[in-house]
Amino acid sequence: MDLLFRDDPYLETCEASVISADETGIRLDRTVFYPMGGGQPGDVGVLRTDDGTEVRIVDARKGESHEDVVHIPEDGAPSLAPGTKVTAEIDWERRHRLMRMHTCLHLLCAVVPGEVTGGQISDGKGRLDFNLPELTLTKEEITDGLNRLVEADHAVGPRWITDEELAASPDLVRTMSVKPPMGSGRVRLLDIPGVDLQPCGGTHVARTGEIGKVAVRKIESKGRQNRRINIVFAD
Ligand SMILES: [Zn+2]
Numbered sequence: 001m002d003l004l005f006r007d008d009p010y011l012e013t014c015e016a017s018v019i020s021a022d023e024t025g026i027r028l029d030r031t032v033f034y035p036m037g038g039g040q041p042g043d044v045g046v047l048r049t050d051d052g053t054e055v056r057i058v059d060a061r062k063g064e065s066h067e068d069v070v071h072i073p074e075d076g077a078p079s080l081a082p083g084t085k086v087t088a089e090i091d092w093e094r095r096h097r098l099m100r101m102h103t104c105l106h107l108l109c110a111v112v113p114g115e116v117t118g119g120q121i122s123d124g125k126g127r128l129d130f131n132l133p134e135l136t137l138t139k140e141e142i143t144d145g146l147n148r149l150v151e152a153d154h155a156v157g158p159r160w161i162t163d164e165e166l167a168a169s170p171d172l173v174r175t176m177s178v179k180p181p182m183g184s185g186r187v188r189l190l191d192i193p194g195v196d197l198q199p200c201g202g203t204h205v206a207r208t209g210e211i212g213k214v215a216v217r218k219i220e221s222k223g224r225q226n227r228r229i230n231i232v233f234a235d
Helices: 092-111 139-151 163-167
Strands: 013-022 025-028 045-049 054-062 069-073 085-090 115-122 125-131 157-162 186-192 196-199 214-221 226-233
Touching: 025 054, 085 092, 092 115, 092 125, 092 139, 092 186, 092 196, 092 226, 139 214, 157 163, 163 186
Parallel strands: none
Antiparallel strands: 013 025, 013 085, 025 069, 045 054, 045 085, 054 069, 115 125, 125 226, 157 186, 186 196, 214 226
16 A cells, blocks of 8 residues: 655545455555554545545554555445545645644654653644653743744654664654554654654654644643643644
8 A cells, every 4th residue: 555645744635446445444555544643643534436426534544554554434434346446535624733733742852851651642732741750841931942943944854764773773762652663674754853853654744834833731740750741732
């Protein structure tokens, strides 16, 4: 399966052929749908055939491998035969908000020191958990730090390294709970030069300015060591 969002996260649609459709969902030969992973929700959208049939997609999940995307149709959707040509279209407005928030969480890694133990992105908000017994930064200081990096409009882009290069640089891995997929020979890094560099397979905006103004909504203590920082869009 050709995962088009990896090289171009701004693609809203693509032409594709149905490979299979069963009780687990629909597989295509290529797709713009990002499957849930790395704290980022799966895309929703629609598959359209030339004869006007529409199949609403309510989620996208990883299948048996990292290259396998399963498109989950809504209940009662018409079935699609293998070989059917479709136009796959994601809900772009939602995806773009997810891309902005996802990229913002990379900035949060740059503003807050400490190991990341988990994270979650949802529509309009996001959060990271840090292993930090003492957090000396206030809500306002983190908000200011994030917005400075947004305003600086840093470039954001993927970069690939080999499994061996990653194994030799364990400091690249900020997230203990989400191990980068190794074994395929190469690992995708998300690079915001001079700001953040870490393995990430998600979708991101091209420049930090596109994130827009953000704010720390609250900082929660989840256990003795764990600080959960919650981010929202401020405009
Ligand atoms: Zn990322």
